[in-house]
Amino acid sequence: MISSFEEAIKSDKFIITTEVAPPKGTNLEKMLHHIDILKDKVDAINVTDHQSSVMRFPSLGGCLAIKEKGGEPIMQMTCRDRNRMALEADLLFAYSRGIRNVLCLTGDAVPVGDHKEAKGVFDLDSLQLLMAIRQLTSGKDMGDNELDGAVEFCMGAIVTPEAQPLEPQLIKFEKKVEAGAQFFQTQAIYDLENFASFMKYARKFNTKILAGIVLLSSARMAKYMTENVPGIFVPQDMIDELSDTPKEERLAKGIEIAGRTIATLKKEALCDGVHIMAIGREEVVPDILKAAGL
Amino acid sequence: MKSITKQKPIEEIQNLLQGMDKVFVVGCGTCTTLTKTGGVEQVEAMKEGLQEMGKRVTGGTVIPTACDDMTEETMKENEQYIRNADCVLSMSCALGVHQLTLYLDKPVIPAVDTLFIGVEESPGYFHEVCSQCGQCILGETAGICPITACHKGLVNGPCGGTNNGKCEVDKEKDCAWTLIYNRLKEQGRLDLMRRYQPPRNHHVTLKPGIIKIG
Numbered sequence: 327m328i329s330s331f332e333e334a335i336k337s338d339k340f341i342i343t344t345e346v347a348p349p350k351g352t353n354l355e356k357m358l359h360h361i362d363i364l365k366d367k368v369d370a371i372n373v374t375d376h377q378s379s380v381m382r383f384p385s386l387g388g389c390l391a392i393k394e395k396g397g398e399p400i401m402q403m404t405c406r407d408r409n410r411m412a413l414e415a416d417l418l419f420a421y422s423r424g425i426r427n428v429l430c431l432t433g434d435a436v437p438v439g440d441h442k443e444a445k446g447v448f449d450l451d452s453l454q455l456l457m458a459i460r461q462l463t464s465g466k467d468m469g470d471n472e473l474d475g476a477v478e479f480c481m482g483a484i485v486t487p488e489a490q491p492l493e494p495q496l497i498k499f500e501k502k503v504e505a506g507a508q509f510f511q512t513q514a515i516y517d518l519e520n521f522a523s524f525m526k527y528a529r530k531f532n533t534k535i536l537a538g539i540v541l542l543s544s545a546r547m548a549k550y551m552t553e554n555v556p557g558i559f560v561p562q563d564m565i566d567e568l569s570d571t572p573k574e575e576r577l578a579k580g581i582e583i584a585g586r587t588i589a590t591l592k593k594e595a596l597c598d599g600v601h602i603m604a605i606g607r608e609e610v611v612p613d614i615l616k617a618a619g620l
Numbered sequence: 621m622k623s624i625t626k627q628k629p630i631e632e633i634q635n636l637l638q639g640m641d642k643v644f645v646v647g648c649g650t651c652t653t654l655t656k657t658g659g660v661e662q663v664e665a666m667k668e669g670l671q672e673m674g675k676r677v678t679g680g681t682v683i684p685t686a687c688d689d690m691t692e693e694t695m696k697e698n699e700q701y702i703r704n705a706d707c708v709l710s711m712s713c714a715l716g717v718h719q720l721t722l723y724l725d726k727p728v729i730p731a732v733d734t735l736f737i738g739v740e741e742s743p744g745y746f747h748e749v750c751s752q753c754g755q756c757i758l759g760e761t762a763g764i765c766p767i768t769a770c771h772k773g774l775v776n777g778p779c780g781g782t783n784n785g786k787c788e789v790d791k792e793k794d795c796a797w798t799l800i801y802n803r804l805k806e807q808g809r810l811d812l813m814r815r816y817q818p819p820r821n822h823h824v825t826l827k828p829g830i831i832k833i834g
Contacts, residue, residue, distance in 0.1 A: 435788055
């Protein structure tokens with residue numbers, strides 16, 4: 327049986343995904359609250375996997391919580407912390423518990439996180455992880471041993487349309503498509519002209535593209551991301567729009583910008599959907615959807 | 621090939637030498653001389669430092685190449701000074717420390733940390749270029765090793781942390797995959813980047829590596 331999310335990406339509907347971040351600790355209250363307010367408003371919810379290499383409650387645990395609440399999870403899986411055996415085992419477990427969607431990522435580098443001396447594993451990369459899932463789907467593990475019960479996942483990956491230089495990213499994107507990535511969630515995009523030119527290229531491939539929408543909550547954040555986060559470019563007029571807004575209204579402005587961007591993407595049918603990342607302000611995702619007219 | 625080393629903090633050396641008052645110092649005329657971490661000058665400076673620490677230095681020498689079998693000879697030549705010492709402080713790389721322990725019954729204490737095998741790209745700048753993985757991929761990556769030059773050791777292209785040709789872990793460091801891309805493009809061989817590289821075999825030589833050649 328295919329997942330409701332896979333059904334959605336096989337349809338013509340404009341897909342909406344968002345994400346929740348597991349807590350640092352065992353107090354799940356905030357994450358569960360976010361799941362409650364989001365699960366019926368989106369097609370699926372990603373659960374991040376120690377995002378930015380900061381140790382947290384696991385993605386798998388967050389996905390199970392979404393399942394328990396009747397939602398549709400996308401398990402983010404990075405290659406940073408587990409070797410191929412551990413990744414395969416977690417995939418078997420996830421499948422046995424009803425998780426059907428996996429987003430395959432290489433993972434941030436260890437030194438950018440909060441366990442700077444830990445060993446970065448990277449036994450596989452994002453592409454090899456996609457291939458590993460294909461192998462598990464065929465009924466065999468990566469050692470070519472028979473499985474007693476295979477898996478079946480809807481597989482996704484990421485792409486950074488604003489990366490410089492872009493061509494190496496696109497080559498990898500194409501390798502991921504060939505490996506069977508059914509959907510892509512992009513790094514945050516703000517410049518719709520740039521994104522449209524990326525989509526003109528990406529449309530040639532048989533996969534669904536969900537544009538990454540990261541909520542801007544201040545001009546400072548927008549400027550910081552442009553200067554420091556690889557592959558993110560916020561146009562100056564958008565930064566000015568935020569800095570011209572009184573401080574107490576900046577979050578509302580950020581919601582308006584995100585909503586406006588989503589509305590344009592949908593209206594102009596630029597891509598197949600959006601992936602909304604509110605980074606710590608998940609409770610405003612419904613407001614973003616409202617601002618987008620969804 | 622050079623073994624790139626860095627002197628340990630003096631406090632750590634002092635700690636390692638606890639309870640050992642008489643010290644014989646050994647440097648190496650090859651790698652640690654080139655990296656200025658264990659040549660004649662550094663051995664002399666170490667001897668002075670040890671004396672300031674209150675140690676008695678029974679002698680010192682710089683072996684031509686600490687990791688080869690001439691080390692035994694040099695140790696024999698210095699036997700009388702080494703006999704009077706409680707330990708030997710080695711300013712060679714870890715390979716030299718290993719070699720010294722084969723010929724000495726005294727403790728051999730490393731004064732340097734061995735960082736990587738590298739080359740001197742420009743005076744004083746040493747770059748790690750090979751991880752000795754046993755499955756050389758350089759023929760497909762324009763001579764730039766992604767196992768070594770990419771922080772994550774990725775073999776299928778860049779990650780999302782690539783930033784205008786630099787790496788997310790350090791703005792001073794080049795993104796290996798941008799370098800590889802540029803060079804393959806120049807050579808008209810970008811098709812190599814489109815190849816799927818399967819997961820690596822981490823046991824090409826079963827660790828610890830022991831191999832008979834010839």
